[in-house]
Amino acid sequence: MSLSYLADSIHDAALAFGYESCAAIPLALLDGFGVEVDRRLDSTPDDGLKEVDRAVFNNFGAFRRLATVYPWARAAVVAVMSYGVYQIPAPFKDRVAKYFCVDSRRDPNSREYLASAALEEFMVAKGLKVETERKYGLLPLRWAAHKAGLGQGGRNNFFYTQKGSWVHLEAWLVDQKLERLTTSDLTPCPDGCRACQKNCPTGSLAEAYLTRPAKCLTFINALRPVDWVENPYSTAAGTWIFGCDQCQNVCPHNQGAWREEREFPGLNELAKDFSLERLVALDYDYIRANLAPKFWYITPDRAWQWKVNALNALKNDWAKNAWPKDKDPVLRRALADESLEVQRMANWILTLAKS
Ligand code: B12
Known part of the structure; x- marks a missing residue:
């Protein structure tokens, strides 16, 4: 040939x-x-x-x-x-x-x-x-x-x-x-x-x-x-x-x-858990099992990054509209998160909200 x-x-x-x-x-x-x-x-x-x-x-x-x-x-x-x-x-x-x-x-x-x-x-x-x-x-x-x-x-x-x-x-x-x-x-x-x-x-x-x-x-x-x-x-x-x-x-x-x-295979199922508030609350095993294989740039060892990214988007929205109170359930959950990165982000947002 x-x-x-x-x-x-x-x-x-x-x-x-x-x-x-x-x-x-x-x-x-x-x-x-x-x-x-x-x-x-x-x-x-x-x-x-x-x-x-x-x-x-x-x-x-x-x-x-x-x-x-x-x-x-x-x-x-x-x-x-x-x-x-x-x-x-x-x-x-x-x-x-x-x-x-x-x-x-x-x-x-x-x-x-x-x-x-x-x-x-x-x-x-x-x-x-x-x-x-x-x-x-x-x-x-x-x-x-x-x-x-x-x-x-x-x-x-x-x-x-x-x-x-x-x-x-x-x-x-x-x-x-x-x-x-x-x-x-x-x-x-x-x-x-x-x-x-x-x-x-x-x-x-x-x-x-x-x-x-x-x-x-x-x-x-x-x-x-x-x-x-x-x-x-x-x-x-x-x-x-x-x-x-x-x-x-x-x-x-x-x-x-x-x-x-x-329809892209599997995308609609993932969308169900994809509100910013839900992301902050997600279980790490869920993130590693479901988000990590699909969105593979965020590696399983950085599962916390989903939460800080979601918090950052929420922060940008709150800054434009209204800051949440101390008792906001999303922030409270983030403050109690097992990841130090997530806690740090939540503390920063609370400081911004008070300033
Ligand atoms: C590293 C990488 C990244 C890095 C760095 C990007 C960068 N520009 O360097 C990051 C993580 C930032 C990134 C981001 C994204 N990426 Co990316 N990335 C790559 C990867 C793996 C290598 C790119 C690379 O060599 N960068 C070095 C730069 C210098 O090379 P370059 O991007 O090719 O550009 C040079 C030449 O191509 C030249 N050039 C090209 N055409 C022409 C024409 C003329 C006339 C001239 C003078 C020059 C010229 O100009 C540049 C030299 O300065 C490629 C896959 C691959 N193997 O190429 C995908 C790739 C470029 N990414 C892609 C995509 C989709 C994205 C994102 C859109 C994802 C997103 N939506 O968030 C963003 C968009 C960023 C952007 N505006 O470029 C697609 C782009 C498809 C397309 N239609 O162009 C690729 C080709 C992957 C793929 N398989 O399709 N990416």
Whole structure:
């Protein structure tokens, strides 16, 4: 089978499995990612958070050394799947980023995971050596999708297709020099539009194609232990308790792009226990058994983070409306919580309420 026929057959299989688009790109065409990142990091001010940004980018240092880390790899197969098709139950809205509500990366029951496994099986059956990593990816996915012509990078650093930015990216390294590039006819961000940057609550979208991880709410409220008492973004976090969608929600390209058509497996059941007040009261075994596998950025050892995040959102709401009394049942429960982090948060809120 010729390489171009093989690339075509992978593309066709991907579409048959439900992907929106798929391309194959020789590895050498991904060079240049490191230069893009370094240029933006160089222009980042030394504000105390720059080293955190650098550490996050270094964590994915292999993205800029693909040929060395995977000497057998010749190309990447990049595939795009729209996830903007699911109903988001009310308790999650503006609290949990939609990407995480319908996260397929570790959910073998989701249609996206099944499609991913099927496409991989197809490539292996064609005799290819393939490798992927479904959680964080083996390569810079937005860069690869952009270079393969599958869509466009937006000013907020998201990758867009006709379905907006609500698309999940995946890639496999393969041992044959497959090439099937494509072109996108999407209109770029309008010249004067800065809606995403202006609406980022923490100013993490410092410039086009640069999200500063240390200032991104997703990094702050989910990926790392958070201490809202000391964190300068506690108020800016607003209602968000796991991730944030503000920059994508306001993007003109995304208006009307999300269609609530399907149910995501298991999401409605989880919604039942998802009021902020309920979260503060949840049993830790319940959190570890039910929330941790689904929203896996908050690891089981940080189960308390759900409660401090919920308290932070409640605090932001109380600050706008009315502070609760000392005897407020939610605060009393938090003060008696087994976790010191939760107690500390509740004590801080009581101090704020009295000041
Ligand atoms: C680390 C990571 C994070 C970190 C750091 C984010 C960051 N921008 O660095 C944190 C935890 C903050 C994060 C947050 C989120 N993430 Co994230 N994340 C990743 C991960 C694992 C690596 C990203 C990375 O390498 N960062 C380093 C930066 C420098 O690289 P980059 O983001 O690719 O951007 C560079 C190039 O792509 C280039 N670029 C891209 N296109 C173009 C076009 C042009 C013309 C130019 C000049 C440059 C250019 O610009 C950047 C260089 O400065 C990827 C998966 C992967 N393997 O790529 C997912 C990924 C980027 N995340 C994703 C998502 C959905 C999110 C969240 C939306 C989740 C949420 N709702 O809360 C947020 C949004 C944050 C944001 N505005 O970017 C999706 C994005 C899908 C899409 N349509 O773009 C990805 C691709 C995962 C996936 N499998 O689909 N994420």
